[in-house]
Amino acid sequence: MVFTIRKLLALTLAFATWVGAIEQVALKQSERPNIVFILTDDQDLHMDSLDYMPLLKKHIIDHGTFYKSHYCSTAICCPSRVTLWTGRNAHNTNVTDVFPPYGGYPKFVAQGFNEDWLPLWLQDAGYSTYYTGKLFNSHTVENWNSPHPSGWTSSDFLLDPYTYSYLNATFQRNEHPPVSHEGEYSTDVLAGKALTDEIVSYNDEFYRARLQSLQAVDELVEGVISRLDGYGILDNTYVIYTTDNGYHISQHRLAPGKECGFEEDINIPLVIRGPGVPIGEADIVSAHTDLAPTILKLAGGDYKKPDLDGSPIPLNKKDITRAKIERQEHVNVEFWGRSLPEGIYKFSLDDGKIVAYGSNNTYKALRVVGKEYNIYYSVWCTNEHELYDLTADPHQINNIHPSISSSSELPKIFRLPPSKVLPRLDALLMVTKSCRGATCVDPWSVLHPRGDIKTLADAMRVEFDDFYASTAEKVSFDKCELGYILESEGPQALVNFDEWKEEDL
Numbered sequence: 001m002v003f004t005i006r007k008l009l010a011l012t013l014a015f016a017t018w019v020g021a022i023e024q025v026a027l028k029q030s031e032r033p034n035i036v037f038i039l040t041d042d043q044d045l046h047m048d049s050l051d052y053m054p055l056l057k058k059h060i061i062d063h064g065t066f067y068k069s070h071y072c073s074t075a076i077c078c079p080s081r082v083t084l085w086t087g088r089n090a091h092n093t094n095v096t097d098v099f100p101p102y103g104g105y106p107k108f109v110a111q112g113f114n115e116d117w118l119p120l121w122l123q124d125a126g127y128s129t130y131y132t133g134k135l136f137n138s139h140t141v142e143n144w145n146s147p148h149p150s151g152w153t154s155s156d157f158l159l160d161p162y163t164y165s166y167l168n169a170t171f172q173r174n175e176h177p178p179v180s181h182e183g184e185y186s187t188d189v190l191a192g193k194a195l196t197d198e199i200v201s202y203n204d205e206f207y208r209a210r211l212q213s214l215q216a217v218d219e220l221v222e223g224v225i226s227r228l229d230g231y232g233i234l235d236n237t238y239v240i241y242t243t244d245n246g247y248h249i250s251q252h253r254l255a256p257g258k259e260c261g262f263e264e265d266i267n268i269p270l271v272i273r274g275p276g277v278p279i280g281e282a283d284i285v286s287a288h289t290d291l292a293p294t295i296l297k298l299a300g301g302d303y304k305k306p307d308l309d310g311s312p313i314p315l316n317k318k319d320i321t322r323a324k325i326e327r328q329e330h331v332n333v334e335f336w337g338r339s340l341p342e343g344i345y346k347f348s349l350d351d352g353k354i355v356a357y358g359s360n361n362t363y364k365a366l367r368v369v370g371k372e373y374n375i376y377y378s379v380w381c382t383n384e385h386e387l388y389d390l391t392a393d394p395h396q397i398n399n400i401h402p403s404i405s406s407s408s409e410l411p412k413i414f415r416l417p418p419s420k421v422l423p424r425l426d427a428l429l430m431v432t433k434s435c436r437g438a439t440c441v442d443p444w445s446v447l448h449p450r451g452d453i454k455t456l457a458d459a460m461r462v463e464f465d466d467f468y469a470s471t472a473e474k475v476s477f478d479k480c481e482l483g484y485i486l487e488s489e490g491p492q493a494l495v496n497f498d499e500w501k502e503e504d505l
């Protein structure tokens with residue numbers, strides 16, 4: 001009898017608090033892999049946080065592929081985590097906030113996902129699952145059992161409102177009532193040291209404290225690897241390291257926080273090691289919607305379920321090479337609600353006003369990363385627009401949307417004026433903002449049903465100029481809402497190229 005250990009272990013780490021995992025032990029002759037998923041809270045890629053995790057480098061980066069163009073589609077915890085565990089964009093989960101009514105664990109349950117998400121699919125595929133750490137916001141000492149999160153063979157959840165009480169974490173194991181660990185869960189993370197009156201030096205300290213808190217995560221990575229090694233199953237285990245959303249401190253003159261569509265907030269770490277995963281870096285576009293299909297595929301599950309908004313991330317040399325040519329170049333980015341400035345200084349608006357929450361932070365956006373272009377386009381609920389050419393302007397300082405830029409000579413995006421590129425981007429955003437399943441993976445096929453257009457470059461052909469001029473910039477909002485209120489989200493109907501041509505004749 002061959003004994004194979006097959007597990008998915010997910011660890012979520014809320015900075016020095018660690019959470020989340022899936023585990024199992026099963027006996028089967030087939031060598032299906034184990035899957036360990038480590039998820040941090042709010043980890044940036046753009047302020048070099050990974051440089052301060054030598055053990056992550058030693059055990060995962062140096063043994064696997066670093067996906068440099070990986071994105072979260074909604075830059076805040078709960079919506080991002082629900083996307084990750086359901087494989088659907090937030091506009092298809094309608095979990096768009098961290099608190100009810102628009103988000104949090106109760107909204108996740110109300111939307112029916114507690115009966116239809118990755119841990120259950122993995123159990124259907126024959127896996128045992130184990131989770132420890134923070135699952136979702138608003139998963140609390142009050143509602144932990146109404147209902148209990150489904151799909152986990154075993155679990156140990158960190159519950160609100162004590163999720164960030166580093167000296168008083170409250171854990172809830174399997175079906176047992178919550179237990180508080182007063183005084184046990186000490187980290188040196190939030191020791192209130194060296195605060196100065198200067199915001200910049202405060203933010204520097206904030207930055208350092210984040211890196212210090214990450215040291216515990218880094219050591220956890222080593223602990224996981226050496227345990228897997230000790231069990232003799234490391235060679236048949238995939239270890240996936242990522243975070244729920246990115247983070248900014250001072251960039252774009254913003255107080256510490258996330259919730260924006262800037263690279264700092266959405267382009268996040270993803271590193272995977274495992275059987276057949278090459279060592280190196282991959283510059284292919286992937287997003288959190290792709291992780292559920294990726295894990296399902298590894299587990300031999302149904303990764304082509306029609307409601308999954310992503311596709312498996314290639315994990316071997318051949319598939320990565322092919323993906324460089326064939327894989328999608330867009331990421332759907334979306335956000336609802338407010339922005340929450342973190343730290344002590346809160347949000348300092350231009351008028352110097354301190355506010356607890358930034359309002360009107362609802363937007364739809366697109367990242368498009370092609371061979372000849374690197375673009376971010378967003379439409380806010382106030383109908384303000386942003387357009388950044390990241391090739392020329394990698395830090396997104398210069399908004400070249402015609403409504404903003406007073407210059408008569410607008411910078412060109414891959415040698416064309418924004419007036420040609422924008423209608424295409426807007427039409428693509430029209431599709432991605434409400435796409436579902438396959439249309440999220442291949443949104444161009446909605447605009448060009450014949451399937452001949454796969455990229456922005458393809459869509460730039462002159463023969464489509466009139467069509468795109470006719471669709472021009474439809475993405476708009478009627479109102480700023482705190483959640484996904486369809487009636488406030490402007491036009492929804494789309495005309496494709498073939499229909500438009502027929503009307504034209």
Ligand SMILES: *[C@@H]1O[C@H](CO)[C@@H](O)[C@H](O)[C@H]1NC(C)=O
Binds near residue numbers: 170
């Ligand atoms: C610690 O958490 C428990 C709930 O798990 C709570 O009852 C208790 O008041 C907390 N202690 C402190 C000092 O906040």
Ligand SMILES: *[C@@H]1O[C@H](CO)[C@@H](O)[C@H](O)[C@H]1NC(C)=O
Binds near residue numbers: 381480
């Ligand atoms: C928020 O947006 C609305 C338009 O939907 C506008 O009337 C209001 O002034 C904005 N509030 C702030 C604080 O910018």
Ligand SMILES: *[C@@H]1O[C@H](CO)[C@@H](O)[C@H](O)[C@H]1NC(C)=O
Binds near residue numbers: 094101102483485486
């Ligand atoms: C999303 O959920 C909110 C809150 O329950 C609801 O008001 C809204 O209509 C939902 N949006 C969609 C598009 O179903």
